[in-house]
Amino acid sequence: MIQKKSVKRLFLAAAILSAGAAFSAQAAVLASVRPLGFIASAIAEGVTPTEILLPDGASPHDFALRPSDIQRIRSADLVVWVGPEMEVFMTKSAAQLSPNRQVEIATLAAVKPLLMKGSDEDEHDHDHGEGHDEDEHSHGQYNMHVWLSPEIARETAIVIHNKLLELMPQKKQQLDANLSRFEESLTKTDKNIGNMLQPVQGKGYFVFHDAYGYFEKHFGLSPLGHFTINPEIQPGAQRLHLIRTQLVEQKATCVFAEPQFRPAVITAVAQGTTVRMGTLDPLGSGIALGADSYVNFLSQLTNQYLSCLK
Template sequence: MFKRNFIKKFAFLAVFSFCLPISYVQAKVITSVKPIGFITAALTDGVTETQILLPDGASPHTYSLKPSDLVKLKSADLIIWIGDDMETFLPGLLRSIDSSKQLELADDAKVKALLRAGHSHEHEDEDEDEDEDEHDHGHDHGHDHAAHDHHHGEFDMHIWLSPKIAAVTAQIIHDKLVAIYPDKAAKIDQNLNVFLKQLKETEQIIAKKLNNVQNKGYFVFHDAYGYFESEFKLNNLGSFTINPAIQPGVKKVSEIQNELNNKHAVCVFREPQFSPAIINKLVDGTDVKVGELDPLGMDVEISKDAYCKFLLKLTQQYLNCLE
């Protein structure tokens, strides 16, 4: 009787552990934000699994880790993140994790050399009082993804929007992966070569596609695209700081409308977390079109080709509004 029960119990445990999702049992390589995961997935293809820590739409600035995230981080072979000016929730946690299992990209000398200063086009509000609540309020919204990230450091940390930095980043991640999985070095080398070749081809395609819209001026609501814009010579006229969850006041609306008209903007770009109603109110009575840019690739599936797909998708989002 005892033997039969024991066998039953053992069989149940075996089945139970077999049914647990792999991600729960062991996370391999984890990246903080999705676009860094796109680059990493190109290099880990056929080597190990890449997982993303932040769920779609979460802000790297205001995200609160769940207990399951901590389990994932502790069991990871490698954690790749950008730096404490971007993922403000991570540095404290990473102190308890072996530093050899961490890769902070913005800390690498080769990445540092390519960083742009922050605040490149910021359009300052003349009416501070009216917008004070909006600015403070922004931190309470998880879906206000990354809206304030770059205000805190002196550099623009949206490094995944630079194909040039992506190439350098891929090399850094490659070197780290080879150190962790020496037996897979040949495959990781091959992956890097394929990625760099594909990236170069994609950059040429994008340059050709965006060539005709380089003189078309536009505004954004999140000054995140500086790397991409300077690489492809786009004409960003400035950025407006409004909270996506709050209707802007009358003065703010007329200020933005004046700016759109005075600078002959063709387009204003919102991000997925903005309600169309707020933006429509801002462009009402102007000839300005509304477009949408997604700087985190929310609709892009993680795969070895994901990074180039992400860049091409962003390119198409620019074209949809500027052409």
């Protein structure tokens, strides 16, 4: 009899534990891309876990949801994304979430006036090489790489804080402290980066992907242009010649690749010029989520600019 009772107790304890595990697996903030996870994890630190939807190395431009991803979106407490112009793959799933369970950054009242126009209009003048169609990289009217704006990051953090406060009012003290810390840290980092980048503000460079406008404008950098090259397709000779001509004519100091671009493409573009090569990572691959991950991301990007421009 005693044995039966203790077995029952064990089963009950196991059931409670598994129910708790199931609850904690669902009680999470889910961010579409890593940099949004940096902002969310700073606010959710010590309150609830933050998870990233896109695996490292995946691009929001051509990602497709798996059934397990759809399940993660459905079961998350709060979903943070930019909007359908950036993550078109999330549109359907996000439409099924109530407004209090999602933060769609591009639609926030405080963010709308801060949105920058996209510069897709000039891309149609270029030779696309190998029949590549660049329209897949068009984000509509605005540049949707909003996580590269410290101002938009601050506004996003405030809204994440407010939504989590609605969902978990008992965690008010921790959430308030997290937001306060994030804002202080961002102000300090913003000032430091401004000082660090000042000596290179007049130096011209090219980026491959039109992603960095917010960061460049905020810190007064001098981009000369961008070339949206699909890393899967080797650009044609005519296109490479056009890029090379522009690099030389505009006296560029640097040309920046991204971690997913083949070095062969970069080398081919810069060959026979005095242009240096660098790498910019707009998604902060390898940075762990936590209270300081967003400011670490901005600092990493700053160092990537400096290592080539200085």
